[in-house]
Amino acid sequence: INAEYGGRMEQKRNELFAFLKEKLHWTDQHLQAVTKAHPPAHTIEDCLGWVTEFFPNSIMCKNLFLKDKKKSTLWLVIAHKDTNVDMKKLTKDLGFGSGTLRFASEDVLQEALGVKQGSVTPFALINDVVKYSVNVIVDENIVQDDNQKLLFHPLSNDYTTEISARDFKLLLESFGHKYTVKKLD
Numbered sequence: 001i002n003a004e005y006g007g008r009m010e011q012k013r014n015e016l017f018a019f020l021k022e023k024l025h026w027t028d029q030h031l032q033a034v035t036k037a038h039p040p041a042h043t044i045e046d047c048l049g050w051v052t053e054f055f056p057n058s059i060m061c062k063n064l065f066l067k068d069k070k071k072s073t074l075w076l077v078i079a080h081k082d083t084n085v086d087m088k089k090l091t092k093d094l095g096f097g098s099g100t101l102r103f104a105s106e107d108v109l110q111e112a113l114g115v116k117q118g119s120v121t122p123f124a125l126i127n128d129v130v131k132y133s134v135n136v137i138v139d140e141n142i143v144q145d146d147n148q149k150l151l152f153h154p155l156s157n158d159y160t161t162e163i164s165a166r167d168f169k170l171l172l173e174s175f176g177h178k179y180t181v182k183k184l185d
Contacts, residue, residue, distance in 0.1 A: 009156040012114065016126055016154055023174040024167050034162040041157050042118035044081045051151065051160065058149035058162050059142055063120040065113070067104035068096055074104060074112055077184070078122050079139035084185045090137075093182065119157045122168070125175045127155075136172060136179035143169060143181060 017035075020026045036054045041047040044062055051060055064077040064085060075094075079085055091101040106117045112134055113120070114127035128134050142150055146166035154161045163171065172179050 009115075012127065013155050013159070016123055019126060019174070020171070024170060031161075035154060035159055037159050039158065040118070041153075041160075047151075047160070054160070055149065055151055055162050058151050060151045061139075061142060063122065063152070065104045065109050065120045066101050067108055068094075068100055069102060074108070074134045075101070075137060076113075076120070076122065076125070076134050077137045077139075078142065079184050080141040083139050083141055085139075086185060090182075090184065115155055119153050119155060121153045121155060122172065123152055123154050123161070125172070125177050128175070128177070134177070136177050137184070138172075138179050138181050139184045140181050141184075 017026075017031055020031065021028075036050075038050050038054075039046075044060060047060055051058075060081040062079050062081050062083075064075075064079070066075040066077060067073070068075075077085060077090070087101060088098070091098065094101065104112075109115060109117060109120065112128060113124035115121065115124045122136070125134060125136070142148065143165045146164065146169075148165045149162050150165060150168055151160050151162055153159060169179075
């Protein structure tokens with residue numbers, strides 16, 4: 001199953017890279033320069049050692065995939081690695097009752113975005129088969145400067161891709177997803 005999943009992820013990653021080349025006019029050389037292979041990284045802590053070597057001036061981002069238990073609304077929250085996402089405040093800001101917003105199960109994640117836990121990424125919005133079913137919230141700390149470089153896994157946690165905040169916003173729009181920029185901490 002893991003080999004099959006890995007093969008599908010490689011195919012999906014190639015589709016993602018083709019999309020980036022088409023929509024953002026990235027070249028093969030650019031993709032090679034901004035995408036690095038590394039040992040699987042399930043958490044931010046797993047990334048800290050090598051990320052400063054490959055991308056010393058970039059912001060590592062964390063991605064939270066959440067679900068509203070009553071309405072089955074899905075949320076992808078994209079934040080600076082150091083942002084302490086206040087779940088109680090976020091739940092209230094989104095108009096939900098206390099304890100309503102929680103992490104989605106791996107089954108829901110796989111069905112909605114086609115990735116496993118530990119590989120949640122905004123790039124997975126390309127796999128959102130029920131288009132626009134995932135609501136996107138972006139931490140204001142990562143998109144204030146269009147030239148800031150951001151880091152995300154390109155569909156699996158054994159690669160990392162660097163993208164400018166400007167291209168990141170264009171990418172979300174290219175996927176057809178509206179997003180909300182919020183102060184999350």
